[in-house]
Amino acid sequence: MEPEARSDNLEEALGQALRLIESAVTHHRRGVLASATAELPVDGEVVAGWVARLVLRAQRDVIWSLPEVTCEDHARLVAQTLAQLSGKGVRIRMLCPPRVIRGVMWQRTVGTVPRLEVRVCGSARQELVVVDGAAVIAPERSPGDPGGSRASMIQNSTVAAMLHRLLCGMWDTAQRPMRPLSFEGGARGRVLREVLTLMAEGYKDDAAARKLGLSVRTYRRYVADIMRDLNVESRFQAGVRAVRAGLMEAERD
Structure with missing residues (x-):
């Protein structure tokens, strides 16, 4: 099996395991784990603030799965929390979908x-x-609910250790952000994504250049930039890596 395929399979297996554990935690939240779980049934900003205070208790390491940044206030609160942790010397690792790190709120x-x-x-x-x-x-x-209605702190050592191992496993298989493409905005960023799309669709250089209104030489320079930035040796590899990194998705703020 190719290395890319093995990595995909491992990430998917880890994701399935994580979802099973999340389901079990939710199911037993008021049962087996109740004595080891602190809950706060509040809403909106209070939940986010409570979470921030708990995270700030960290002394050594935080690993954070963040599937979305819901609004500007949420983004600022997360950033302020992480900045304080960084100032304390705590190691901070964030796992996010591609669209999150490409968003304007994240970048700011x-x-x-x-x-x-x-x-x-x-x-x-x-979010964990x-x-x-x-x-x-x-x-x-x-x-679709930006605030949330509850947050829990689970101090059961078995559950915490299991989720920590799973998140670390997901971290080990996840991709580093590809800054030259994923963070680039403006006209050049749009052209790079259009070139990536045409590469993935198998367009020949001359046809792709005509479609984009570029000279073949300019188009090939974009292709070379993409391959260099993605650290690949073939156009096929570039397409695979771009899809895995979420660069082929439509941009969202």
Whole structure:
């Protein structure tokens, strides 16, 4: 099996395992784990603020699965929390879907935090924070609900250790953000994405150049830039890596 395929399979397996554990935690939230789980049934900004206070207890390591940045205030609060952790010397790792790190809110806030380690992971669908490998913070949000209605801190050592291992496993298989393309905006960024799309669709250089209104020489220069930035040796590899990194998705703020 090709290395890219093995990595995809491992990431998907880890994602499935994570979803099973999340489901089990939710199901037993008022049962087996109740004595080890602190819950706060509040809404909106209060949930986000409570989560931030719990995260700030970290002394060594935080690994954070963040599937979305819901609004400017949410982005600023996350950024402020991470900046304080960074100032304490805490190692911070963030797992996010590609669209999150390409968003304007991320780039203006979270993306500016020093010493923040970020990797792209499509399996990051539930917000979870593991603090020092010993406590799990799990905000609950309904689809489309930007505030959420509850957050929990799970201090059950078995659950915390299991989720920590799973998030670390997802981290190990996730892609590093491809800054030259994924963070680039403006006219050049749009052209790069259009070139990537035509490469993926198998256009010949002359046909693709005509479609984009470029000279063949200019088009080939864009192709060379893309292959260099993605650190690949073939156009096929460039397409695979771009899809995995989410560069082929439509841009969203």
